[in-house]
Amino acid sequence: MSVRPAQAPDLAPLARLWWQGWRDAYLPLVPKALAARRTLDSFIDRMALALPRVRTLGPVGAPLGFHLIKDDELNQLYVDEEYRGAGIATMLTVDAEARLLDAGVTTAWLACPIGNARAARFCQKTGWTLARAQTIPTEIPGGWYPLKIWRYEKPLTQPSPWADRAEDELSGPSLSHGEREGPAAKRWEGERVRPLQ
């Protein structure tokens, strides 16, 4: 399995994955005024606009996660909750970093919601450094909302030292996580998740 461009059949499942992941990551941490604007429809609209720049992995129409780059920012990184802990996020991050590097970015950044310990731990273990807390404008229907975040940064090198780690994680014991039955596994049209290559 490799990271690939998102396709039209991925739109609806990616929007739902994004919506669900946003609720997991942000809902307990952000003001109600922002949460109220993060409807499933809003994610469908945003994903429809972003789709040509989104990279994902998994079968077409049943994506397991995605990333989205914006200028020098790893703007979005989400993994289906059924597949977290299985190395998917590392694989997506390696792909995102390679693309940022190809675009001439030497130091990338990403925004992590303040208090999202899992995302912060993921950033830390993949070589991102907490630069500072800051307030950034986050897109909402019809405008922008000021959101306090932890800004993580990473100097990029070629080749990414995380490429090897992605390979290890995907072929190691953690793969059994991805083999378990679950809603996402069912989306493989009856196929079980195969060893990733």
Ligand SMILES: CC(C)(COP(=O)(O)OP(=O)(O)OC[C@H]1O[C@@H](n2cnc3c(N)ncnc32)[C@H](O)[C@@H]1OP(=O)(O)O)[C@@H](O)C(=O)NCCC(=O)NCCS
């Ligand atoms: C962030 C995300 C992409 C990371 O992918 P993942 O598959 O969950 O990442 P991993 O499991 O490889 O790494 C998470 C780490 O956090 C640890 N962790 C899990 N829950 C934790 C918690 N409540 N507190 C602290 N650490 C936690 C895990 O043990 C793991 O660390 P380890 O490998 O040292 O054991 C994924 O969790 C996700 O989609 N979350 C929702 C959306 C989101 O937060 N996006 C990122 C915004 S910056």
